[in-house]
Amino acid sequence: MPTGNVGARRGSSTSGSKDSEDKLSSNSRASLGNSLFHFRKPRKACSQGKIFSGSRKGHSIISSALKSETKRSSSTESTLQSHTTQELGTSSKPLQFFRGGVAWEYIGRDKDELNFDLFWPIKKGAFSGTDMLDVEELAPLCSFRGLRSLKITGMMQSYQRYIWQAAWLNLGLEELELEMALEPCIRRGFCGDWPFIKGDWMPRAKAGGPPIYHGQYGNGTIHRSIGVGEYLDTAAIGVAKTNAALLGPTRNRLSISKLSLSGFVVDADPFELWFDHRCLRLIHFKNDCVDAGFYLPSEMRHVEIKFPADIKEEAIWAYRFSPKEDLRLIEMKGGEKVAEWDYRKSKKKMRTLLKEAGREKCKRWGEKAG
Secondary structure: OOOOOOOOOOOOOEEOOHHHHHHOOHHHHHHHHHHHOOOOOOOOOOOOHHHHOOOHHHHHHHHHHHHOOOOHHHHHHHHHHHOOOOOOOOOOOOEOOOOOHHHHHHOOOOOOEEEEEOOOOOOOOOOOOOOOOOHHHHHHHHHOOOOOEEEEEEEOOOOHHHHHHHHHHOOOOOEEEEEEOOOOEEOOOOOOOOOEOOOOOOOOOOOOOOOOOOEOOOOOEEOOOOEEOEEOOHHHHHHHHHHHHOOOOEEOOEOOOEEEEEOEEEOOHHHHHOEOOOOOOEEEEOOOOEEOOOOOOHHHOOOEEEOOOOOOOOOOOOOOOOHHHHOEEEEEEOOEEEEEEEOOOOHHHHHHHHHHHHHHHHHHHHHHHO
């Protein structure tokens, strides 16, 4: 496929900016803002980590998290105090173990790049459903207006509610990277043809029938009858557009030119409805993405698609050690090797050396005792 220039963006049309704001009085806007950015104590969230932990990658991630002794609070505090607000959240200084709350006060709203990781290391035996960032703690993301690059990694649950709302409000957003901490888990009884996007995978031809929605009420996950995992949810994107229009101007379609996904179930509906074919140049499926009916519309034939190759690991022949053939007897004096013999041919010599070594040791013990 032809490769476009990532970062090129054309056709920025806005919709419903002044009309929606005129309908809202100053009091209603203030109350809406206060309710949106009110920092509440984290609620007990539904833990997808427990369900995901049955998968192969889930075991490795959870076990590595349990072994980590990093203290989240001290790490975040030291990071915030050691860097300026312009450095925080950039690709060179990403925010690790992000906890939301007062941490947002250290991040300038005039930034054009934001990069943070939401995965929380936990101590052994202390894992619970609250060991993840509450969804509402990501609400202040919608207060940014000049972002051109947004990267969120280590997500243990869906945060698409506010991620897509921020994508609509940032009219110049060009790069969006989303990474889940765990891969999707599809039920064994599910009869759909959903291959992993890797190796010899190829995009499908455009389906002739009506689109099928695989999500669950627009919450960013696949339906529980299918399995557990993050879903590029066209309904969540649409609801976010409606909510974003109440806060500021939005485009008719998203301005994203480079989309990177890890651990997502993907179909074609979001690209048909919400992405601008004049802006989109690259879709990068990184790791553990699942094809649930993905194809590109005809007007997006120029879009480049990247995905991991299926690496075939070949067995490496190991050398078999034979004590009879490979074992050597070495005589050391003064820390240096002075002689070497074949073990099979030097058993007599070895017994002699052992006797001499035993005499020397006994002699030293006698001197110490005396």
